[in-house]
Amino acid sequence: MVTIRDVAKHAGVSPATVSRVVNGLVGYSEETRRRVEEAVTSLNYETDFMARGLKTRQTSVIGLLAPMVSDALASEVMRGVEEAAREQGYAVMLGRTGLQSIFIDGYLRTLRTYRAAGVILISAVITQETRQILGPNIPIISVAISDRSGSPSVSIDDERAAYDATRYLLSLGHRRIGLLAGDPASVFVAHPRQRGYERAMAEAGHPPVVAHGTFFYDSGAPGLDELLRQDPDLTAIFAVSDEMAAAAVNELQERGRRVPDDVSVLGFDNTSTAQHVHPPLSTVAQPLEEMGRAAVRKLLRARNLGPRIVPHSIIARGSTGPPKNQHQPSQEL
Amino acid sequence: MVTIRDVAKHAGVSPATVSRVVNGLVGYSEETRRRVEEAVTSLNYETDFMARGLKTRQTSVIGLLAPMVSDALASEVMRGVEEAAREQGYAVMLGRTGLQSIFIDGYLRTLRTYRAAGVILISAVITQETRQILGPNIPIISVAISDRSGSPSVSIDDERAAYDATRYLLSLGHRRIGLLAGDPASVFVAHPRQRGYERAMAEAGHPPVVAHGTFFYDSGAPGLDELLRQDPDLTAIFAVSDEMAAAAVNELQERGRRVPDDVSVLGFDNTSTAQHVHPPLSTVAQPLEEMGRAAVRKLLRARNLGPRIVPHSIIARGSTGPPKNQHQPSQEL
DNA sequence: TTGTACGCGTTATCAC
DNA sequence: GTGATAACGCGTACAA
Numbered sequence: 033m034v035t036i037r038d039v040a041k042h043a044g045v046s047p048a049t050v051s052r053v054v055n056g057l058v059g060y061s062e063e064t065r066r067r068v069e070e071a072v073t074s075l076n077y078e079t080d081f082m083a084r085g086l087k088t089r090q091t092s093v094i095g096l097l098a099p100m101v102s103d104a105l106a107s108e109v110m111r112g113v114e115e116a117a118r119e120q121g122y123a124v125m126l127g128r129t130g131l132q133s134i135f136i137d138g139y140l141r142t143l144r145t146y147r148a149a150g151v152i153l154i155s156a157v158i159t160q161e162t163r164q165i166l167g168p169n170i171p172i173i174s175v176a177i178s179d180r181s182g183s184p185s186v187s188i189d190d191e192r193a194a195y196d197a198t199r200y201l202l203s204l205g206h207r208r209i210g211l212l213a214g215d216p217a218s219v220f221v222a223h224p225r226q227r228g229y230e231r232a233m234a235e236a237g238h239p240p241v242v243a244h245g246t247f248f249y250d251s252g253a254p255g256l257d258e259l260l261r262q263d264p265d266l267t268a269i270f271a272v273s274d275e276m277a278a279a280a281v282n283e284l285q286e287r288g289r290r291v292p293d294d295v296s297v298l299g300f301d302n303t304s305t306a307q308h309v310h311p312p313l314s315t316v317a318q319p320l321e322e323m324g325r326a327a328v329r330k331l332l333r334a335r336n337l338g339p340r341i342v343p344h345s346i347i348a349r350g351s352t353g354p355p356k357n358q359h360q361p362s363q364e365l
Numbered sequence: 366m367v368t369i370r371d372v373a374k375h376a377g378v379s380p381a382t383v384s385r386v387v388n389g390l391v392g393y394s395e396e397t398r399r400r401v402e403e404a405v406t407s408l409n410y411e412t413d414f415m416a417r418g419l420k421t422r423q424t425s426v427i428g429l430l431a432p433m434v435s436d437a438l439a440s441e442v443m444r445g446v447e448e449a450a451r452e453q454g455y456a457v458m459l460g461r462t463g464l465q466s467i468f469i470d471g472y473l474r475t476l477r478t479y480r481a482a483g484v485i486l487i488s489a490v491i492t493q494e495t496r497q498i499l500g501p502n503i504p505i506i507s508v509a510i511s512d513r514s515g516s517p518s519v520s521i522d523d524e525r526a527a528y529d530a531t532r533y534l535l536s537l538g539h540r541r542i543g544l545l546a547g548d549p550a551s552v553f554v555a556h557p558r559q560r561g562y563e564r565a566m567a568e569a570g571h572p573p574v575v576a577h578g579t580f581f582y583d584s585g586a587p588g589l590d591e592l593l594r595q596d597p598d599l600t601a602i603f604a605v606s607d608e609m610a611a612a613a614v615n616e617l618q619e620r621g622r623r624v625p626d627d628v629s630v631l632g633f634d635n636t637s638t639a640q641h642v643h644p645p646l647s648t649v650a651q652p653l654e655e656m657g658r659a660a661v662r663k664l665l666r667a668r669n670l671g672p673r674i675v676p677h678s679i680i681a682r683g684s685t686g687p688p689k690n691q692h693q694p695s696q697e698l
Numbered sequence: 699t700t701g702t703a704c705g706c707g708t709t710a711t712c713a714c
Numbered sequence: 715g716t717g718a719t720a721a722c723g724c725g726t727a728c729a730a
Binding site: 045046047048049052058059060061064083086087088089 | 715716717718719720722723724725
């Protein structure tokens with residue numbers, strides 16, 4: 033292992049000077065810089081992050097905590113985080129918090145003792161406790177969750193997005209629209225989306241039809257069943273996750289209903305799942321990868337005060353279309 | 366920040382003793398242990414990983430490198446790695462290598478200066494260069510790739526799995542089976558799978574029909590098109606990734622062919638994608654999560670010499686069935 | 699069990 | 715302005 037003192041000896045200067053050159057500080061002549069750099073490359077010197085971190089009480093590590101490291105949404109955000117971090121010279125430390133944030137405390141402690149430069153939380157809110165464990169020196173930011181506490185965050189406006197999505201279905205002519213909502217326990221995403229749907233339906237004067245799922249694929253079919261029991265004549269299903277929407281599409285076809293001819297289905301998140309079903313899902317897009325990148329930038333810029341809302345958009349693919357109106361013939365013509 | 370010396374003072378012992386107690390070594394009385402532990406909890410002491418790493422030249426960090434952090438296969442492996450690492454008290458540092466392993470060198474260097482305890486490579490082979498950058502002290506292991514170089518690895522026998530999968534289709538009665546193969550450039554997975562298919566077909570006396578894709582969803586439809594052009598009467602498609610298989614299912618249905626009644630489709634990997642299409646994909650399962658866990662264990666046990674082959678299995682879901690045999694009526698009855 | 703040198707980069711202090 | 719010296723950060727390991 034070649035140390036800073038080896039380089040200093042080779043270049044005929046002191047370790048302090050080498051340090052200054054390596055870190056691009058001031059206080060040396062052009063000639064010294066050249067000699068030091070020559071020594072660095074010829075000896076293949078690399079700064080020891082441990083030693084540096086011990087002294088500076090900072091490492092170039094960003095902690096990334098996701099409830100499931102394997103779900104499509106988290107994966108997209110992770111990709112953005114990883115790219116932005118690498119570009120800025122940071123490494124990413126990965127942790128899974130579990131659905132009920134079981135492991136989060138342990139990870140935060142680890143990140144603290146590793147003197148992480150910051151922490152990014154996917155789909156989880158920043159609690160008082162979180163902040164406390166992390167201490168005052170490590171910034172934290174949440175991504176892809178509507179956290180109204182004013183903590184640093186990057187997200188879309190979930191209420192507005194669901195409102196817009198419902199309006200989109202209304203604009204296609206649908207009146208009987210069912211909501212495949214999220215787990216009411218995970219109130220921070222599920223609730224705003226449900227509110228947005230309900231607001232749009234109320235404004236249009238149509239009764240809401242709601243069933244609850246878990247966001248995951250498996251809950252899509254039972255949820256659809258529940259919705260159709262409430263109203264067998266639904267012409268559109270709005271699911272608050274692509275996974276549930278995909279399950280709904282498949283289950284509808286299983287029951288002999290065509291998508292979108294008989295029933296339109298609209299998803300949420302625009303993950304890769306949306307494109308893997310047939311017909312491909314129309315969905316509400318969150319710019320997930322960009323949100324990951326934005327989170328890194330915000331974290332490192334240290335002006336990460338308060339929430340940042342990024343724009344959502346609605347992507348129309350094959351799973352949505354006008355209703356056939358067979359059950360409500362020319363009601364409004 | 367409370368240091369080991371603070372604890373020592375509080376407990377009336379030396380820093381060295383505190384260190385031994387904290388690390389569960391021997392050489393202190395029961396009474397001292399009690400006093401030290403009391404001091405640790407009352408002062409809320411936590412070991413500084415930087416200082417420890419500086420001295421021991423080791424940190425509890427495992428590097429995890431994947432070509433795409435967001436694909437379904439890597440995600441499953443990552444989940445296993447994360448879980449096993451956490452249980453053993455290790456943190457996971459994540460890196461994306463890019464499809465052509467563009468960033469791998471940079472990450473390896475970073476991992477070296479962080480004195481990682483080991484490196485796990487998903488879907489990439491360990492080259493001479495890789496080993497050289499990492500140095501002799503950091504073990505490395507590859508996962509989910511048939512690397513015949515004898516380097517430490519955890520994978521299925523891809524050739525055998527593809528052979529078995531093809532035999533499975535043959536046993537259903539299929540004779541005209543097309544292979545949607547992988548990118549021939551990524552020779553380490555694509556090639557063995559193709560060989561397994563070709564061996565099974567040769568043994569059965571049927572001509573192979575092969576088209577190449579990229580493993581990704583988008584290449585499925587063009588690949589299918591290519592296969593059907595070579596033989597319009599194929600009754601089964603074996604795709605070497607679930608994504609391509611999913612695309613094939615969707616494209617077949619788009620063309621008015623029923624799955625599995627007209628054409629059976631078999632996937633590979635058993636990722637979540639397999640369950641998101643309709644009908645759900647029959648597929649060759651790799652125990653991806655378990656492979657991730659095994660990689661961590663193997664890495665830390667330091668008896669990680671040579672490859673380890675884990676068993677594959679074939680999961681029959683809705684996308685495969687016997688051929689209708691309309692083109693080859695009762696040939697063997 | 700304890701004292702203490704050590705690992706290595708950084709930075710404050712000092713000399714030229 | 716240039717550069718050197720040395721103390722420092724904190725846990726570990728070896729000699730005592």
